[in-house]
Amino acid sequence: MNLIRNAGLAAAAALAIARPALAAEPTVAATPPMGWNSWNHFAARIDHATVRAQADAMAANGMREAGYRYINIDDGWQGQRDPAGAIHPNDRFPDMKALADYVHSKGLKLGIYSSPGPKTCAGFEGSQGHEVQDAQTYAAWGVDYLKYDLCSLGPAMIAAGSIEKAQAIELAAYRKMSAALRATRRPIVYSLCQYGFDQVWRWGGSVGGNLWRTTGDIEDKYPRMAEIGFGQAGLSKYAKPGQWNDPDMLEVGNGGMNPTEYRTHMSLWALLAAPLLAGNDLSRMNPDALAILTNRDVISIDQDPAGQQGDRVRAEGPLELWVKPLAGGGKAVGLFNRSDLPAEMAVDFAELGVSGPVRTRDVWSGQDLGPIHSYQATVPAHGVVLLRLSS
Ligand code: GLA
Numbered sequence: 001m002n003l004i005r006n007a008g009l010a011a012a013a014a015l016a017i018a019r020p021a022l023a024a025e026p027t028v029a030a031t032p033p034m035g036w037n038s039w040n041h042f043a044a045r046i047d048h049a050t051v052r053a054q055a056d057a058m059a060a061n062g063m064r065e066a067g068y069r070y071i072n073i074d075d076g077w078q079g080q081r082d083p084a085g086a087i088h089p090n091d092r093f094p095d096m097k098a099l100a101d102y103v104h105s106k107g108l109k110l111g112i113y114s115s116p117g118p119k120t121c122a123g124f125e126g127s128q129g130h131e132v133q134d135a136q137t138y139a140a141w142g143v144d145y146l147k148y149d150l151c152s153l154g155p156a157m158i159a160a161g162s163i164e165k166a167q168a169i170e171l172a173a174y175r176k177m178s179a180a181l182r183a184t185r186r187p188i189v190y191s192l193c194q195y196g197f198d199q200v201w202r203w204g205g206s207v208g209g210n211l212w213r214t215t216g217d218i219e220d221k222y223p224r225m226a227e228i229g230f231g232q233a234g235l236s237k238y239a240k241p242g243q244w245n246d247p248d249m250l251e252v253g254n255g256g257m258n259p260t261e262y263r264t265h266m267s268l269w270a271l272l273a274a275p276l277l278a279g280n281d282l283s284r285m286n287p288d289a290l291a292i293l294t295n296r297d298v299i300s301i302d303q304d305p306a307g308q309q310g311d312r313v314r315a316e317g318p319l320e321l322w323v324k325p326l327a328g329g330g331k332a333v334g335l336f337n338r339s340d341l342p343a344e345m346a347v348d349f350a351e352l353g354v355s356g357p358v359r360t361r362d363v364w365s366g367q368d369l370g371p372i373h374s375y376q377a378t379v380p381a382h383g384v385v386l387l388r389l390s391s
Contacts, residue, residue, distance in 0.1 A: 077112065100141050112145070117151050148174065178190055226382075252266055253293070263292055276299070298386065306325065321333070330390050336384050340381050361390075
């Protein structure tokens with residue numbers, strides 16, 4: 001009898017252990033966040049009308065239907081603190097709650113930006129010493145996403161005198177805001193921005209981060225985009241649902257790269273399961289940029305529910321092969337030509353562990369290639385062929 005009872009208790013205990021694991025399923029950022037961020041195009045020249053115009057555009061141009069959700073205000077919205085310490089927006093943002101309501105009315109979500117230091121990178125008010133108060137203010141406004149940028153915490157870390165002490169200061173600061181956000185009970189995506197120092201991919205999740213920047217700032221130039229994107233090789237094992245590597249926001253549509261290069265940018269970010277945060281002016285976008293940002297096949301690679309980041313399989317000089325495993329056993333394959341001249345590239349699917357011919361889609365041309373077991377093509381300079389192999 002006791003045996004049976006004990007077995008029952010053991011089973012109940014096993015269930016009790018299993019439950020928190022289920023409860024820990026990510027409620028935010030189950031797939032990489034998609035949206036828009038003000039910094040790459042507008043920098044600190046941002047105001048509420050511009051933000052509203054981005055929300056209008058996203059809701060009208062097909063981006064919302066393609067999965068884009070967050071309208072993120074980066075640095076430059078902050079005004080002064082009042083005598084009670086509450087942060088107020090500057091006069092370019094007369095009513096943050098009304099702005100959040102407006103963004104929500106479009107079926108979208110609002111993001112905001114601060115720093116764990118006394119000042120942000122552009123010299124505005126940071127959150128140091130006001131973490132709980134700021135988190136409550138953001139929640140009261142209806143904010144759904146916070147980018148928390150190291151900025152002026154850096155000098156205090158350097159002054160700490162050792163790597164260990166500096167890291168302790170940094171982790172404590174990121175944990176403090178994470179706890180403050182959680183205490184609001186509002187689901188708020190928490191985005192760490194400290195430029196990839198200290199192998200943040202190893203600890204970003206443990207301080208509550210849903211994503212963490214792995215690099216310094218992107219620029220709207222092919223060499224910088226390529227340096228950052230291809231530099232992500234080896235980091236795939238650190239990403240999973242709710243916790244993503246962030247190689248910075250998109251530059252698609254800002255004008256510094258040609259459409260071939262922007263397709264490379266978008267393909268690489270999709271293979272990396274990177275956040276897809278458009279960084280252009282959505283209210284004045286050319287059709288090429290919109291087509292690149294809303295290509296459903298590319299987005300479905302980025303947003304694949306398995307949440308496995310892709311990685312580099314081989315590099316022969318400037319010719320790189322990247323693969324991302326997909327839910328159900330399919331694979332996304334990128335053949336990248338980083339050189340300045342067109343190049344012949346080939347892949348035998350056996351090399352990727354695929355036995356036998358598989359249905360294959362050339363994502364950018366939209367062509368279904370029928371069951372094949374290898375592929376070869378001329379890939380343009382700085383270009384890509386992105387394939388989706390069925391299981
Ligand atoms: C840093 C970040 C950028 C942007 C600016 C704002 O440089 O890396 O993404 O947020 O600060 O000042």
